[in-house]
Amino acid sequence: MPTRDVDHYIADAEAQGLKIRHVFLTHFHADFVAGHLELRDRVGAEIHLGASATTQYAATGMHDNDVLAFGNVRLVTLETPGHTPESMCILSYDLEQSDSTPQAVLTGGTLFIGDVGRPDLGASIGWTADDLASLLYDSLHTKLLPNVPDEAPSYFSYDAEMNTRERPTLEQSLGEGLVALSLMETLARRDAGAQTARHT
Amino acid sequence: MPGATQELKLLDIREGDDFAGAHLQGSINIDLDGKFASWAGALLAHDRPIVLIGAPGSQQEATMRLGRIGYDNVVGYLADGMMALARSPHLVGRVQRITALSLHEQRQENVPICIVDVRSASEREGGHIADSIHVPLPQMLRHLDELPRDQKIVVHCAGGYRSAVAASLTCDAKLWR
Numbered sequence: 085m086p087t088r089d090v091d092h093y094i095a096d097a098e099a100q101g102l103k104i105r106h107v108f109l110t111h112f113h114a115d116f117v118a119g120h121l122e123l124r125d126r127v128g129a130e131i132h133l134g135a136s137a138t139t140q141y142a143a144t145g146m147h148d149n150d151v152l153a154f155g156n157v158r159l160v161t162l163e164t165p166g167h168t169p170e171s172m173c174i175l176s177y178d179l180e181q182s183d184s185t186p187q188a189v190l191t192g193g194t195l196f197i198g199d200v201g202r203p204d205l206g207a208s209i210g211w212t213a214d215d216l217a218s219l220l221y222d223s224l225h226t227k228l229l230p231n232v233p234d235e236a237p238s239y240f241s242y243d244a245e246m247n248t249r250e251r252p253t254l255e256q257s258l259g260e261g262l263v264a265l266s267l268m269e270t271l272a273r274r275d276a277g278a279q280t281a282r283h284t
Numbered sequence: 285m286p287g288a289t290q291e292l293k294l295l296d297i298r299e300g301d302d303f304a305g306a307h308l309q310g311s312i313n314i315d316l317d318g319k320f321a322s323w324a325g326a327l328l329a330h331d332r333p334i335v336l337i338g339a340p341g342s343q344q345e346a347t348m349r350l351g352r353i354g355y356d357n358v359v360g361y362l363a364d365g366m367m368a369l370a371r372s373p374h375l376v377g378r379v380q381r382i383t384a385l386s387l388h389e390q391r392q393e394n395v396p397i398c399i400v401d402v403r404s405a406s407e408r409e410g411g412h413i414a415d416s417i418h419v420p421l422p423q424m425l426r427h428l429d430e431l432p433r434d435q436k437i438v439v440h441c442a443g444g445y446r447s448a449v450a451a452s453l454t455c456d457a458k459l460w461r
Contacts, residue, residue, distance in 0.1 A: 262347055264363035265335060267372065273335050273359075274294050274310040 086119040110192025134170035166220025167193035167201025297338035300448025313452035
């Protein structure tokens with residue numbers, strides 16, 4: 085699930101001598117903008133979503149146990165409805181280590197540290213919290229728990245630390261750019277804005 | 285709409301009660317303790333500088349939460365928060381809070397009052413105050429100029445968060461009318 089500013093993904097890939105061919109959107113978001121379309125347009129990547137997703141752009145629907153393999157890596161998708169109906173998780177195998185045990189799982193909005201994804205955000209598309217919570221319970225118990233070994237790290241989508249790492253501009257603004265302004269400076273900003281409004 | 289959003293630069297992130305008690309004139313109030321980013325995204329321009337007013341330390345959280353929805357336009361915060369206004373009482377604005385009973389009594393006495401319901405359409409369908417007008421908060425900026433200028437304006441929602449935002453918008457509008 086990429087952030088919308090995609091330069092750093094492209095730079096990271098280039099630094100490793102890699103090309104981005106596939107973008108996985110683990111789920112839809114109501115509250116912020118993902119960068120899958122930007123990555124598609126910039127590098128021609130194919131977009132992957134949970135199979136139940138309906139989109140206005142071309143995307144490959146991923147079912148349970150669909151496989152994408154390249155080099156020594158195998159990615160296996162699991163449909164895990166709950167946080168959203170089309171949520172999915174991705175098992176990541178390092179075939180040099182093992183072809184039967186995943187080394188990591190990408191849990192999107194389904195599973196966090198000490199918490200699970202919120203099932204109560206689907207009202208606008210007709211899902212009750214009870215229905216989504218029931219789906220989430222089943223996804224956790226029938227998809228994730230049986231397939232992910234305890235020692236495999238989980239990487240989820242939202243996290244303050246990850247957010248900071250992914251957004252160096254934000255980190256910079258928090259560390260340096262956010263300055264204390266005097267009352268005079270603050271008023272100047274307000275009044276400059278008020279003038280603009282009057283003149284439009 | 286562009287004209288209306290351009291001057292929304294001073295963002296007070298304190299609780300609605302605190303804002304009502306005293307605020308810097310021309311600021312709008314979106315309480316950090318609530319659906320802050322959602323309402324900021326609905327009401328603020330993403331490409332205009334924002335100056336924050338709030339308690340020490342809350343500015344960083346506000347900047348982070350704005351950043352997550354793509355708002356990288358926080359340029360700073362008012363040093364010392366509201367303490368900066370201690371010697372400038374002429375810059376302080378206030379919002380009167382009114383109980384349902386008091387509102388009822390004033391209407392009985394024919395005090396001219398425009399009641400603005402800022403809830404969603406579905407909430408309003410479930411019942412509303414007679415003779416109130418309906419301006420859902422997300423659309424409020426577009427309709428500020430249509431609010432009467434010769435009456436008291438009383439805004440309400442369901443729990444007080446949105447009406448605090450709406451009240452700050454109407455206060456702000458007075459500045460540039």
